[in-house]
Amino acid sequence: MADRPRIIGIDLGTTNTLVASVKNRIPKIVPTDRGNLILPSVVALSGKGELLVGGVAKDQMVTNPKNTLYGTKRLIGRKYQSRVVDDLKGYFKYDIVEAPDGDAAVTLGGRIYTLPEVSSFILKQLKTIAEQFLGGPIDEAVISVPAYYTDSQRQAVKEAGKLAGFNVKRIVNEPTAAALAYGFNRGLDQKILVYDLGGGTFDVSVLHLTGNVFEVLATGGDTFLGGVDFDNRVMDYVLEKFWEETKVDLSQSPIAMQRIKNAAEAAKIDLTLIPNVVIDLPYIEERKGKPLDLRIPLTRENLNALTMDLVDRTFEICDRVLAEKGINRSEIDEIILVGGQSRMPLVQQRIQEHFGKPPRKGVHPDECVALGAALLADSLGTIDSVTLLDAVSMPIGYALPNGRVRRVIEKNSIIPLVKSFRLPPPKDPGAPFIEMDIFQGDSDLMVDNEYLGTLRVPAESAGRKIDFRLNEECLLQVMVEEPGGPRRIELATRDTPELLKKELARVAEERAQKAEQSASSPSSHQEGSGLFSKVKSIFRRG
CATH class of the missing domain: 2.60.34.10 (Substrate Binding Domain Of DNAk; Chain A, domain 1)
Incomplete structure (x- = not known):
């Protein structure tokens, strides 16, 4: 009998992308960028006109912010004429433009690229690395997407895979893939809740596992709630503190902002393990020819206070998803944590308080989606293949x-x-x-x-x-x-339909009027005229 074509599972993430393959029924992550298990989901055009993908693209983000694309997972498959894209235009340093088909697109070195093209650059890099590591051509893949993705976004991810040279055998929801990594071939009979707080999106799914039958009972999420939003809260804090100390507004310097962004993410990660850090950035700016250093302490308590409302939002979504199907918290047998941001001690503490039980250990939050996608890929077409009964996330x-x-x-x-x-x-x-x-x-x-x-x-x-x-x-x-x-x-x-254009114009006009009214009211000058509110409007949606 001829060998089955090799097929891989891919977790195409907002901040990082992973690839996994199965050998002898055991899924393993394929080392990607410089021997690391993760490939940063970053694409850039260097000053010499070279296309960079992964770690090398992320490394030059500080000096080349305008030609470095990151977080494009939040844009893919969306119409340019939409409220979401309108809100995102001030979020990124690169330019978001309208493609000929009306979709959101981006510019790199003066050329317009569609979002599926951008994602295909990342997937092509993965394909090359996986083929070198596994030895031989790989033409088939299962790619995961947030459960809360629309039809257009799923189609766009499938197109990205095709552009990268893959026959995309299946698109699978990320929480469902994580559940596969947890329960495949374990003979379980459980209700589990998958809490997936990744770099850019939050998903929650409740599944009933019976042997190798995985039935999604309820699902929900927010495609604008993730680790980058936690980073932005730290950035706001740092900018405000620096302004208080020096009266210098760093938000106007793209290079300073990129350095602060990187330092904020690193500090947040460090606070998972230790209670105190110092964000130390020498020569962040200069004043009257003299260098200014940024040195701001940050404690875990500070971080918890800055991000408590974001964590609360995740549990509001959990409760809504459970209520929609009439499921009580006490019926949940296990809570599976997915996504790097779920490592935050506050998240784990709140899960214990909210559900009355600690999250399940032994499931790797960064790797489980790619591992589950690989298990599904390997089982496709086999006699004992896994049965997935997934659910529609949005009407x-x-x-x-x-x-x-x-x-x-x-x-x-x-x-x-x-x-x-x-x-x-x-x-x-x-x-x-x-x-x-x-x-x-x-x-x-x-x-x-x-x-x-x-x-x-x-x-x-x-x-x-x-x-x-x-x-x-x-x-x-x-x-x-x-x-x-x-x-x-x-x-x-x-x-874009004429009726939708009119509605968008009406909403934009209402927003402008509200902004005018709030600007003229006395309270607004006290509450929202400082640097902090300006940074919020630049870096956060809504």
Whole structure:
């Protein structure tokens, strides 16, 4: 019998990416960047015009912030004309622009790159390293994504894999992959909660494990809550303290900001193990020709106070996810921690208080997603393959003329699934086509959800059955019943719908008016006019 083609599992993270493979049923992480197990998810263009990926790209971030792309996982698969991208424009040092297809894109050295292209550079690097380490070509992969990713984001990750030369056999949710790493072939019968606090996203999933059947009971998350938000709180603190001591505003210096960003992350990590650190950055700036050094102590208590509300938000999401399915905290047998930020002592302490039991030890928070993806990859097509019953993380529906969304697929529905309804007549009588704008998100309002695309079918199709089908990867297919049989309809996404443009413009106007009112009110000058509030607006969403 011919050897099965080699297949790997990939955890494409906001801050770091990992790859794993299985040999003799044992999954192992493949060493990547300079012998490390992780590859920084950073892409850059050097001054000489060379494309850099991983550690070398991260190393020159301080001196080349404009041409260094990081955190692009928060942007991939999103429309440029969306509230999320609008909020992110001030978050990164690089330029976010609109691609010809209406998606968000970035510029590097004056050239526009799509977000799938950027991710493909990271995946190509992984492919090369894995092939060298494992010896031989690798053309197939299973790639993990946050459970809270929309259809567009999942499609974009799949496209990135294709651009990197992979046949992406499966997209799998990160918490589900972590559960696989924990429970595969262990013969368990448990309800587990996967608490996944990574570099840029937070996911929580509750699963029922029965042997090698993994059923997702409920899932939820926030794609704007992760380790980088904890780093930004430390940055705010450092900038404010330095301003108090020197009256120098470092937020205007890109190089100083990058040094502070790196130091903030390092200090946060150190405080996991020790109670006190000093953030020490010599010659951070100069004044009247003399160097200014930055030296600011930070304690674990300081860090806890700065980030308590972020940790609280994760538990609010946990409670909401449990409540949606009527699951009591006492029913959870094990809590699995995933993501580097879950190592924070405050997180572990709050889990003990919240659930009445400590988190499970023995599952590596950084590696378990890649290991689980590799186990799933290895089991595909085998007789004793694992059974995954995953769930939809966000509802899918279509926009109504009043700016609201009518849901077709509800949250936490088990996939794969099919939901059918009858096509309504065209919005305008006599129009040659029926157009329906498709959205995904938890809100009832179109403007707060992600636009997936527009369904366009001839007017004579009114009254015919239409199917919304979600496959096991939670990817949407739309089928319309026709006299000759069902026909697949591709969603058109080139232009942002006019109704959505109007809603976005209205929201932007409301924001501007609120900002004007708050600027003119006496209290705002006392509360929000300092450097701290300015840094918050630059570095944090909302």
